[in-house]
Amino acid sequence: MQDLKSKVRTIMDFPKPGIQFRDITTLLADPEGLKGTIDALADRYQNTEIDAVAGIEARGFTIGAALAYRLNTGFLMIRKPGKLPGETIGIDYELEYGSDRVEIHVDSVAKNSRILMIDDLLATGGTMEAACRLIEKAGGNVVECAFVIDLPDLGGNQKLSRYPVFSLINFEGE
Numbered sequence: 001m002q003d004l005k006s007k008v009r010t011i012m013d014f015p016k017p018g019i020q021f022r023d024i025t026t027l028l029a030d031p032e033g034l035k036g037t038i039d040a041l042a043d044r045y046q047n048t049e050i051d052a053v054a055g056i057e058a059r060g061f062t063i064g065a066a067l068a069y070r071l072n073t074g075f076l077m078i079r080k081p082g083k084l085p086g087e088t089i090g091i092d093y094e095l096e097y098g099s100d101r102v103e104i105h106v107d108s109v110a111k112n113s114r115i116l117m118i119d120d121l122l123a124t125g126g127t128m129e130a131a132c133r134l135i136e137k138a139g140g141n142v143v144e145c146a147f148v149i150d151l152p153d154l155g156g157n158q159k160l161s162r163y164p165v166f167s168l169i170n171f172e173g174e
């Protein structure tokens with residue numbers, strides 16, 4: 001995983017001063033980095049009963065769709081409000097400064113289906129926690145929350161303590 005970690009670019013002071021932004025676009029743009037990421041995740045879940053992979057807009061779509069393909073399962077899109085056509089259900093959640101919402105189609109989650117949640121980065125965990133509650137509201141069960149990158153100093157694992165959490169790369173104390 002050290003090789004994958006070296007392919008993640010750090011952008012200082014983005015989106016505001018003092019933040020070290022971990023930019024996964026460089027990892028995804030690198031053929032070996034993309035393949036290594038999807039292969040590592042597929043290896044972890046290949047023998048796990050999963051009915052679908054759910055990815056959170058937008059980077060979670062890239063990783064999640066490729067992973068669903070490798071696992072021979074479906075892919076579910078969790079999006080911001082107003083982005084999905086047709087009838088949706090949603091969950092509102094609180095951010096550090098304000099609130100947000102995630103939505104999914106009402107008919108996309110089969111009752112009692114086993115859903116693997118995926119996103120690029122775990123920071124505070126608020127968006128993933130809301131996405132998990134949304135899957136449960138829709139009738140599914142969360143198998144695990146998977147991330148390419150975890151920033152453990154920001155406490156996302158604690159926010160997601162109801163669910164198993166896995167990440168490929170940690171940027172602890174960096």
